[in-house]
Amino acid sequence: MPDAISRATTAGTALFTDMYELTMLEAALADGSGDRPCVFELFARRLPAGRRYGVVAGTGRLLDALEGFRFGDAELELVSRFLKPSTVEWLRDFRFSGDIDGYREGDFYFPGSPILSVSGTFTECVLLETLALSIFNHDSAVASAAARMVGAAAGRTLIEMGSRRTHEEAAVAAARAAYLAGFDSTSNLEAARRYGIPAAGTAAHAFTLLHTTTEGRDEASAFRSQVESLGVDTTLLVDTYDITEGVNTAIAVAGPELGGVRIDSGDLGVLARQVRAQLDSLGATRTKIVMSGDLDEYGIAGLRAEPVDAYGVGTSLVTGSGAPTAGMVYKLVEVDGIPVEKRSAAKESRGGAKRAVRYARRTGTLVEEVVYPAHFEQVPAGEGTQVHHLMVPLVRSGDPVDDLPTLEESREFLREGLVRLPWEGLTLSAGDPAIPTRFVREE
Amino acid sequence: MPDAISRATTAGTALFTDMYELTMLEAALADGSGDRPCVFELFARRLPAGRRYGVVAGTGRLLDALEGFRFGDAELELVSRFLKPSTVEWLRDFRFSGDIDGYREGDFYFPGSPILSVSGTFTECVLLETLALSIFNHDSAVASAAARMVGAAAGRTLIEMGSRRTHEEAAVAAARAAYLAGFDSTSNLEAARRYGIPAAGTAAHAFTLLHTTTEGRDEASAFRSQVESLGVDTTLLVDTYDITEGVNTAIAVAGPELGGVRIDSGDLGVLARQVRAQLDSLGATRTKIVMSGDLDEYGIAGLRAEPVDAYGVGTSLVTGSGAPTAGMVYKLVEVDGIPVEKRSAAKESRGGAKRAVRYARRTGTLVEEVVYPAHFEQVPAGEGTQVHHLMVPLVRSGDPVDDLPTLEESREFLREGLVRLPWEGLTLSAGDPAIPTRFVREE
Structure with missing residues (x-):
């Protein structure tokens, strides 16, 4: 559908962005920190009350939107109202050139699952925050409710x-x-x-x-x-x-x-x-x-x-169905290889770039999710005999990787995934997440 | 802002529409009923639980979207997959040419307030249903919550x-x-x-x-x-x-x-x-x-x-804030001058095109809203000494009327309106609508 692609990508997406992303960018360009290599992660601190699992949705839309995330004349005119001319010129040439890894669209997520990991300079990664969150918070909220309806039907x-x-x-x-x-x-x-x-x-x-x-x-x-x-x-x-x-x-x-x-x-x-x-x-x-x-x-x-x-x-x-937004956040977790985390009350984040696997029994039933530092050479041991790697490459040097799944393939991926959830994870009644998530910290 | 206008209106809006609007249109064209003069009304059956008032929002966006509600090649290609060639050709020339009256953007609404009254042939009015509801249900939900926050602040x-x-x-x-x-x-x-x-x-x-x-x-x-x-x-x-x-x-x-x-x-x-x-x-x-x-x-x-x-x-x-959609509906109320209404359980609608006024005390405080048949030559008597006519012309023969209020003017209109609500209407606690609505039926 060439038509579909043109509608989805020709409208610029760069202004679906909070103003502060750009003022932070300007300050970081000025003080030299803008080029520091960073890792941001997108995750949900918790599931909506009583929900057993969330469904990752929005990946395909984010990759479409990324293509249109450029600053043309209309965008530059707006940002020139509050940015210095040098920043405006910098934005004229802007193109995200970093890497994105993430959970497959249609996979589950649980509290703290690193659904996306975005690597690049501070400036290019911070700019994507608002748009990435808008897409994942909306689409995952709907898909997560929809999956429960599909189960009920x-x-x-x-x-x-x-x-x-x-x-x-x-x-x-x-x-x-x-x-x-x-x-x-x-x-x-x-x-x-x-x-x-x-x-x-x-x-x-x-x-x-x-x-x-x-x-x-x-x-x-x-x-x-x-x-x-x-x-x-x-x-x-x-x-x-x-x-x-x-x-x-x-x-x-x-x-x-x-x-x-x-x-x-x-x-x-x-x-x-x-x-x-x-x-x-x-x-x-x-x-x-x-x-x-x-x-x-x-x-x-x-x-x-x-x-x-x-x-x-x-x-x-x-x-x-009562949870119109998925409550996902986008947090800086690593700067120049140094893990960073916020220390404010009740909003602690976990520093350091992460990877994640899910362990399953021989029957395929999921047992636990394990989130661990990305630099580990070995996947931490876990409960279960099968191990599924949850993060796959999505973008390399700013371009979507080849052979990304189609919407149909992601739909099938979820359909097959639902068979592997423990049965209590499929009940509609309120309760804990279907499987626990274990966070392995630095040794 | 010429830029703003072009972004808002160049993308076609005709496919922000449920499929059944078009299949109904096709059937109505075939049986001759498509040209019957109709009146549709957009209203909320109730306010979200405990809310005292709603704020009408979306009028400006609907009028923008109306301009782009045309069937170009991309739209026609899609609808040709399920419509007859003659219907597709009819849509190629489609342009809404009816009239729209409605509450001012930034005005209050209460259960049953006829927020929009859309007049024209069945075909042209039915086509607008989905888009009009999308815009009003979203924007009014947000504005209604926002107004309470403004009061609280x-x-x-x-x-x-x-x-x-x-x-x-x-x-x-x-x-x-x-x-x-x-x-x-x-x-x-x-x-x-x-x-x-x-x-x-x-x-x-x-x-x-x-x-x-x-x-x-x-x-x-x-x-x-x-x-x-x-x-x-x-x-x-x-x-x-x-x-x-x-x-x-x-x-x-x-x-x-x-x-x-x-x-x-x-x-x-x-x-x-x-x-x-x-x-x-x-x-x-x-x-x-x-x-x-x-x-x-x-x-x-x-x-x-x-x-x-x-x-x-x-x-x-x-x-x-707990009510992500305003629950508005778009109902056919009059055909060829004949009032029509659905009779299903719990979803009764009131037939006949309507007009509405609000009565206020000499001090300006609102007392009641009165909704009455549009053909009445006199406004029904009501409680209060001032009478405010709530419906104004928005579109005539498909074109927005001149001198529609700007966003700033609508904002000011609401600010002044809030002063006139009875004090209990401004409390955050759950309760009845701030003023009652009285429906005057045919005599």
């Missing part, structure tokens, strides 16, 4: 339809994160265009209401029009007026081969059983039931015993 | 610094919404460029850590560099190591004319008093104290008695 179809509940560009990224996490499709057309995600949709109540005449409501006319236009395989929205009547009308109009009916309100569990029985009695035994209406992972789980075929999820998906 | 400076906690484009819109609601500045450079919002920033812990040498930490060197680069008026971040030591070092380096110190962690109330006393004892009586670190409206209110000069607010601002 237990194989049933999930349609992402939350675009209208979040910022229009965030909606596109949310659709991508949901798909990464295992959703089947999205209602968002820009996400379909930009990322090739399957698009899906049914109809709104407005379409039924549109067919009102001076004689009154006319649901049959709306259904007939939809079936004529979209075929008998379409999904009819049956809850504009009375659901039982709506289902009767739907089958009367479309016949028992109707693709599906959608119910968007009411006591969804009761309605699912009633409507299934009604459809079956009308001979529409293969007509699917799509449920929507303020569903979250708990609502989905609550319908597990009911005859629901697909869920449409909106608000709770795009708002991270 | 009681005149002290508020800096928006939440960009890193939300999607990178949502961050720009959030900065705009916060400024609308009364925040003084933003850390976000793109918001400064696009909307002319004052930019502000201090420094990060990374800058202090950067100055670590093989001899150990060197906070003084970092402070010296910042003061040399940004002047003595800068704000130094004093909590990287020990705060008392940090403040001593700050004044030793910068002298008692130092602009400010920032504290980002710890028991902010206690620290504010300690640091104020310390600064005063060092002669830095005019050095300001900036507090940040997971502040929300309650945290800000809790510091009201402390000697804090400015607050930096991030996460809670961009996530709407």
Whole structure:
């Protein structure tokens, strides 16, 4: 999709940045410290309350955004309002030329997991802070919530339809994160265009209401029009007026081969059983039931015993189901090979560049994550017989490495990963992280 | 800012749309109902739990986005995958040519307030649904939370610094919404460029850590560099190591004319008093104290008695402080002059195009909002001696009307509006909407 790439990268991304990154850069250029080799790490201090795991999402978007992180005339005009001319000139030639290693997109993360490790001069690394955090905090929040919904749906179809509940560009990224996490499709057309995600949709109540005449409501006319236009395989929205009547009308109009009916309100569990029985009695035994209406992972789980075929999820998906931001931070951990860390109360960070592995049993079940100093020549011993290296090269000398996984491959990576979580990590109930993380310090 | 306008409008916005808007459009074109004159309304069924009022935000962004709502080659290629050629050709010429009336940006809204009223053919109105909701649901959620923070700050400076906690484009819109609601500045450079919002920033812990040498930490060197680069008026971040030591070092380096110190962690109330006393004892009586670190409206209110000069607010601002989306919906209310409404359980909507006024006492204090059928020739009587008409023309025949308020004017409109809310509407505690809304139905 050449189109997709151009839309994603031609708009400059350099001003998605907090002002202080640039004033720090100016001061560091002036005092000579700007060229010191540094390592910054991006990580979450904790998971949202009660969550068992997080899902890394945003890597692909960050690499796209990195390409557009240049200071053209529009950007330079803005920064020249508060920076010295020499700094502005320095920015004109700016291009990130460092290295980035990180967890694979679609992998899990736990408290303290070094999701990204960014190496280069201070100036080039500090500039990426705001943008990298924006992308990972948003996308990982959505993917982490989405993965729980996918688990709760237990194989049933999930349609992402939350675009209208979040910022229009965030909606596109949310659709991508949901798909990464295992959703089947999205209602968002820009996400379909930009990322090739399957698009899906049914109809709104407005379409039924549109067919009102001076004689009154006319649901049959709306259904007939939809079936004529979209075929008998379409999904009819049956809850504009009375659901039982709506289902009767739907089958009367479309016949028992109707693709599906959608119910968007009411006591969804009761309605699912009633409507299934009604459809079956009308001979529409293969007509699917799509449920929507303020569903979250708990609502989905609550319908597990009911005859629901697909869920449409909106608000709770795009708002991270109670955790709209992943709480990730981007911290300087090493300068010129010297580990550095903040010492303020309650916000301690761990100095030094790090690497991470996960140990698993012979069966594949994960046992623990081990985070250790990057300079160690040997991976610390751990519990388990298999060891998975978690950090892979993403960027070398400013360029994305070859053969980065596609969105589909990352989606498959997560799908396979979920099989390896201990079972209690997959429960929706609040609790500790699915596996512990052990931090090995300098010896 | 011609630059700003080009960035905001050149990217097409037509695909920030749910697929079903287009399949409904196709079916309505085919059955002839697509040209029926319709009125859609955008409103919130309720406020977030316990909130006393909402702030309308997004109007300016919607009008910008409307200009870019066209189907060019990239958009048409995508929709041609699921629409008939005749529909694709119809979209090639599409331009919204209807009318939009609505509440002023920066006005309050309450449950059921008809914030936008969109009139035109079904096809042109239905297409705007997703984008209009995305913009209003996001921007109003942020502005509504921000207004409470502004109230809690009681005149002290508020800096928006939440960009890193939300999607990178949502961050720009959030900065705009916060400024609308009364925040003084933003850390976000793109918001400064696009909307002319004052930019502000201090420094990060990374800058202090950067100055670590093989001899150990060197906070003084970092402070010296910042003061040399940004002047003595800068704000130094004093909590990287020990705060008392940090403040001593700050004044030793910068002298008692130092602009400010920032504290980002710890028991902010206690620290504010300690640091104020310390600064005063060092002669830095005019050095300001900036507090940040997971502040929300309650945290800000809790510091009201402390000697804090400015607050930096991030996460809670961009996530709407517990209500990350405003829950607004976009409903067809009238077709060919016939009021229509959905009858499903718990989601009833009120049919018919509406207008709204607010009644106020002679003192200016608001008493009630009255929503009534648009065709009424007289405004229904209400409690109070003043009547404010809430809906103004925004778009006529597809074009924004002249002399729409600037962001600064909308900001001032809200500032003046807050003076007129009953006092209990301004409390942070949970409760009913600040004023009741009365719905007058057909006589």
